[in-house]
Ligand SMILES: [Zn+2]
Ligand SMILES: [Zn+2]
Ligand SMILES: [Zn+2]
């Protein structure tokens with residue numbers, strides 16, 4: 001009655017959900033240092049090595065686009081290795097074309113952000129399906145190969161995904177290819193216990209991927225993986241979607257605002273006098289040193 | 293048969309999964325009850341039209357139950373995230389040394405208070421707790437209001453000795469004077485864990501009770517021995533709750549009832565905007581001197597965004613500039629209450645019976661929506677404990693039959709989802725993958741007037 005394969009599902013069998021940033025504005029901005037095609041050949045070599053590490057390993061690729069997100073590849077429903085690559089590249093090409101056609105003509109200054117919250121949500125749904133499939137399943141993890149800057153408008157959705165991943169004990173690894181650190185992915189990896197890496201030299205991408213992100217979760221315990229160089233815990237204000245490190249918080253619903261408001265736009269509470277809360281803060285401060 | 297085999301498998305495979313949210317499903321059942329439940333397997337069978345036995349389609353049943361939960365939850369959306377200032381008053385009089393609770397009343401109380409404090413800060417990220425003890429006829433402030441669970445627990449565990457009488461009035465007077473200093477946006481609360489059967493007061497306690505009432509301090513009492521009139525009166529007057537615990541599990545339940553925020557009563561707190569900072573976490577391995585302990589420390593720690601002082605723990609107030617510092621992910625945990633996603637619509641049978649109307653797969657998890665029979669081999673196995681559905685489904689919940697599976701549709705993005713994803717999306721993820729995957733339809737986080 002027990003399927004033969006279930007005996008082979010040991011703790012080092014992995015399900016790797018790879019989220020590839022396909023934002024054309026981002027790839028255009030880095031084309032001198034890392035062309036999209038070079039990036040893809042590095043990633044394909046990496047994915048092949050994952051599949052070769054253990055015959056039960058599974059790889060699912062989701063494209064994080066500029067206007068949409070979609071599943072690109074699932075190793076559980078394809079056969080030979082050569083077909084795999086062709087199949088994936090073809091799906092990716094279709095996706096990029098479709099993603100572009102969805103775009104409106106409005107001009108974008110800077111690379112603009114891609115839909116990270118969408119691909120993260122899809123990956124988590126897929127992982128839940130794997131959990132549903134029975135007590136014997138590969139150990140899932142998510143790897144974000146991301147370059148676009150954070151979209152502050154996605155703050156709540158990305159955080160929701162992070163917390164859901166944390167509850168399911170799914171680590172979110174991130175490899176940031178852009179010029180700046182990503183506060184979203186720093187928090188995602190910190191909260192879920194994943195690895196956050198911003199490679200110094202992008203032409204050595206395959207080495208970074210193979211040494212840092214190829215090991216299964218069980219074997220990670222024996223490795224010295226990169227430690228976070230700080231975590232950016234800034235939040236986005238609800239009013240302008242700006243990233244802020246100081247702000248005002250509604251005491252009723254905890255909404256964050258960058259400037260003082262008369263009324264909370266989220267829960268409708270009307271705020272008391274601004275002066276009283278300003279004076280209360282130093283008050284309480286004077287008290288605290290006596291605590292110890 | 294099937295059940296037994298997989299239960300063993302589950303145990304082997306999930307060695308490290310104990311902390312999981314959803315591991316509680318079996319806790320309520322004792323071992324003998326569970327065996328009984330397993331043997332009632334005939335109840336999960338039904339006869340189909342041709343007289344063959346097949347498993348009951350519990351899947352749609354569970355889904356209907358979940359829809360009801362969703363409706364009631366969205367109807368009664370209470371305001372979360374209120375800022376509470378709570379003093380826990382612990383009776384350490386002679387009566388707390390009694391041994392009717394094992395090993396003694398005060399040890400049991402301390403254990404429950406520890407669990408409560410941790411739970412409280414999880415559910416009320418910006419709130420603060422302080423501890424007061426009653427002993428030898430006087431009240432003592434053990435810890436001031438603060439946001440760090442560890443310091444309260446440490447202080448309490450170091451002071452576990454009982455002696456003398458308890459004075460309810462002295463306790464209330466002290467708490468009243470302390471809570472009067474807090475900012476007006478906070479909810480003022482007192483939770484008294486009372487062991488004694490009397491109170492030894494210097495004056496008229498009813499005056500003190502009236503004082504608390506006018507200061508809008510909500511007082512609740514949990515008794516450990518028997519009901520006392522004065523406690524009941526206190527709770528009635530101030531709008532709190534009064535219960536007497538019969539044993540340790542009951543005590544635990546009563547204490548934890550105070551962890552979720554009480555339904556907001558508008559007159560109890562004034563809404564306010566509070567200025568706060570979101571410190572960054574410093575790199576591992578960096579050495580700096582912290583402002584809270586005045587020590588040089590390696591790694592970890594946070595930096596105040598206003599004055600750049602280093603702080604060891606969040607939430608706290610900056611010792612240098614007085615800014616309230618919180619961890620922004622801590623706030624973000626409650627945001628799904630603010631931006632709930634719309635319930636998905638059922639797809640009418642007339643639509644779903646015609647395969648041409650539907651996409652082949654669930655938008656979220658890629659599971660086939662067309663032919664559940666082909667998936668049956670894969671899915672008709674018990675599920676892993678990491679599964680996020682709060683009410684996990686029994687083995688028999690899969691439709692075995694050659695008909696289109698039931699599915700739902702998001703009214704905003706018009707994507708189709710399987711029932712499993714529907715529940716996961718609404719109960720754990722709190723994002724619609726469809727809405728999040730298209731730039732033009734982005735409802736989440738939008739400021740809605
Ligand atoms: Zn703003
Ligand atoms: Zn509000
Ligand atoms: Zn310190």
Ligand SMILES: [Zn+2]
Pocket residue numbers: 596597598599600601610611612613614615
């Ligand atoms: Zn400061």
Ligand SMILES: [Zn+2]
Pocket residue numbers: 125654655656657658659709710711712713714
């Ligand atoms: Zn699904």
Ligand SMILES: [Zn+2]
Pocket residue numbers: 135305306676677678
């Ligand atoms: Zn598992």
Ligand SMILES: [Zn+2]
Pocket residue numbers: 702703704705706707724725726727728
């Ligand atoms: Zn949707």
